[in-house]
Amino acid sequence: MNRYLDHNATCPPVRASLDAMVRAAQEASGNPSSLHWAGRAARRVIDDARDAVAHYVGSESGSVVFSSGGTESDNIAIHSVLSSCMPGRIVTTAIEHPAILKPLQKFVASQPVDAGWQLVQVRPDEHGCVAAEKMIEAMTADTRLVCMMLVNNESGVVQPVEAVAAHCRNASVPLLVDAVQALGKVNINFTELNVDFLSLSAHKIGGPKGVGALLVRRGTKVEELAPGGGQERGRRSGTENVPAIAGFSAALGAIDFAALSPIRDAFEVQLLAQFPGAEVIGAKAQRLANTSLVLLPNMDGETMLMQLDLDGFAVASGSACSSGKREASHVLLAMGLSDMRARSSLRVSFGPDNSIDDALALVTALVKIRKRLKGMAGCAA
Ligand SMILES: Cc1ncc(COP(=O)(O)O)c(C=O)c1O
Structure with missing residues (x-):
């Protein structure tokens, strides 16, 4: 039996999103820039x-620029600011996604x-939270750009963006x-947050992959990454992926992520009972x-991931392959974790x-794996 527990990597598409994509592909197949009826549809x-x-993120419609996802949205914003400013400081956190x-x-x-x-990368505390005061302290008079994630993708820890934004x-x-x-997963209000740019991606909420949005404060200049036909009001050229955009909007609010805490809690309680020394980040x-x-002492995350895969579980380890x-x-x-402790991590992200x-x-599978690995090289558990 296969069990998918890696929803922070990507969330399988929800029914409403799939339906909206098929509908848009069938019924709105014109080029949105064409002036005729098919284009208008x-x-x-x-x-x-x-x-x-x-509406979902509390912004004006004119702020929304559709893109190919989080990576492109981040890159458009960074390019827009850095391509035309005087040299100076860039302040970010040490825990940003590689897309930043x-x-x-x-x-x-x-x-x-x-x-x-x-480039200054502010480090988090031992709980995975980057203090707003530390971000603010790192800002000098010549700071040209600040980048800060709202939620960390590995730990799920919410960052104090509001204070930094103010x-x-x-x-x-x-x-x-x-x-x-x-x-x-957390409330986002672009207008109240009062920031210049905010990146979104559809596939983390049950929408299609390869589509997202960059929210841009009214009046803020956007410098295109790939100049072309001037779509998205000259902010992101290229014929829009209409079915994907429809699928993105249909996925908004379709999953109640907050309702998943009993599952997450059951996992952590049981894990901590079975693995003395285990830790929840x-x-x-x-x-x-x-x-x-989670950190499982003396277990290697990558090995656990592969062993779990054999048992039908899809989870993530914190490590990255480069x-x-x-x-x-x-x-x-x-x-501040040592290399060895960091390698003993496993990320489980639940979905609907x-x-x-x-x-x-x-x-139960992890307990079996520990038994299986006992005595094998590199695993002292
Ligand atoms: C925090 C964060 N930023 C950016 C991205 C990149 O988004 P996309 O996959 O839509 O390019 C991800 C995806 O894992 C993410 O978790």
Whole structure:
């Protein structure tokens, strides 16, 4: 029996989203830029979806720029700010998704060393939370951009973006909030948050992959990444993916992630009972109801993941693969964990099709795996 417990990686599409995609593909197959009836039908689908996304996150429809997902939204915002400003400081957290960290690092590396660019990555505390005060302290008079995620994708820990946003506003420093992992799981109000940019992705909430949105404060300049036909009011060129956009809007609010906490809690209680020394990351912080990032002493996350896969469980380990080399989670390392402890992590993220039975079965499987691995090299458990 296969059990999918990796919803933070991607959430299988919900029925309403699939239906909306098929409907849009069949009934709105014109090019939304065409002026004839077929184009107008496709344009209507996009307009409705734009209104729905805007309404869901408390913004104006004009703020919503549809993109290919979180990665592109983050990159558009970063490019928009950095392509035309004076050299200075960029402040972000050490626990951002690579969709933020990589473009920032690449940008700074591409500039002359003496140009005056500086990238500051603020570290989280031991609970996985980056203090607003530390972000604010890191900001100097020459800070050109601040990037801070609303929820961390590995730990599910909610970050204090509100306080940072208020400070950025007062200091007139652009703030990009990566809310990809927050959408549908914590309340987002773009207008109240009063930030310049906010990134969203559809596939984390049961919508299709390859579509998302960048919310842009009214009056904020957007510099296209790939200039072309001038779609999305010149902010993101390329013929819009109408079915995907329809599927995105239909997925909004379709999953009640908050209702998953009993499953998550059952998993953690049982795991801690079966594995002395196990630890739940962010247990004392405000975190997502569906996410459990755990450390299992003397167990290797990657090995657990592969063994669990053989037993039909799909979960994630914190590690990332880069150029064939497995690296420990940068989030856990930034929290001060040793490389070995960071490698003992497993991320379980529950979704609407999961039950407490799945959570308990996962612990039972882990107990069996521990037994199986006993005596094997690299596992002292
Ligand atoms: C926090 C965060 N930002 C950005 C992304 C990238 O989003 P997408 O897969 O839509 O490009 C992800 C996806 O895992 C994420 O978790």
